[in-house]
Amino acid sequence: MVVGELNVDIILNGIQGFPELEKEKIAESMTISLGSSSAIMAANSSVLGTATSFCGITGDDSFGKFLIDELRSKGVDTQYISKWKDHKTGATIVMNYGIERANISYCGTMEFLTMEAIPWKELGSFDHLHISSIFLQKGLRKDIGTILKRAKDKGLTTSLDIQWDPEEKWDFNYRECLPLVDVFLPNKKELLALTQSPDIETGLDQLKAHGNWIAIKLGEEGSMGYADGKTIRCPAYKNPEYVDSIGAGDSFNAAFIKKFLSGAEPRECLEYGNLMGALNTSSVGGTGAFESLEGVRQKVKSLFNFKT
Ligand SMILES: Nc1ncnc2c1ncn2[C@@H]1O[C@H](COP(=O)(O)OP(=O)(O)O)[C@@H](O)[C@H]1O
Ligand SMILES: [Mg+2]
Secondary structure, X not given: OEEOOOEEEEEEEEEOOOOOOOOOOOEEEEEEEEOOHHHHHHHHHHHOOOOOEEEEEEEOOHHHHHHHHHHHHOOOEEEEEEEEOOOOEEEEEEXXXXXXXXXXXXXXXXXXXXXXXXXXXXXXXXXXXXXXXXXXXXHHHOOHHHHHHHHHHXXXXXXXXXXXXXXXXXXXXXXXXXXXXXXXXXXXXXXXXXXXXXXXXXXXXXXXXXXXXXXXXOXXXXXXEEEOOEEEEEOOOOXXXXXXXXXXXXXXXXXXXXXXXXXXXXHHHHHHHHHHHHHHOOOOOOOOOOOOHXXXXXHHHHHHOOXX
């Protein structure tokens, strides 16, 4: 079960210059796709073979319909997504400049999801709960500890990817929450900001005492993990067909959790996360490289000579 935010990504590529007030710039191409960390994770998780449900809200509008259709087309169960008449579905305008990007988001309905929307009665029939982007979801963030605690009490394992805090206040009590998180999945920048550390090692030291498994995403440098008292480093796959890294962390999460749920060792989870993170970067947006499991198998074989 993924509980989280839903929005549309409007991705602009090949932009001729940076935005300037009172001027107009041209982009060479545009893709409209399923956005938001939680939804990308859910879609790719389903494509990789994990039965996945999504709980969230959209507006009662065409973007909302588009998102639900996209999730369904990837096999995600959308019965726990509700449509709200009072607010619009959010969107992110992604301006891609090579390996870096500038985003502007309108959060829309994502701010209004609260813990009451979670199907608590049915939750015990799920194996795992994944939550992402807590700083974008004010209605959910205030109860994050309670949600994790209730899920654990119902016997689920849990994972959390806090994502970037646009306000950069990092108001998340990791000492209290991480003991309730089986797999914590920040990227390097988020780890350093959250723990106010100068480097990964110091940041990781802050979390070790509180967390269980910790997987830190390091972009082109792969990932680093901490589990059962050991630190592991895993180099990235070199992608010969790099397009953009939108959603790479979410694809990493989907892959890592798939292996985690199958009982794999931490190293195997990290390696599979790196593989799917790298595959993600071979297509536009977060879900372009994840159309079907067979397609994923063929693509990782041709790009990375990886046989599944
Ligand atoms: N340019 C890249 N080449 C190869 N692998 C990549 C690249 N960018 C990301 N990845 C893989 O995807 C994972 C997640 O990407 P990252 O950018 O670190 O996360 P996030 O999207 O959360 O910022 C990385 O740990 C790495 O395994
Ligand atoms: Mg991320």
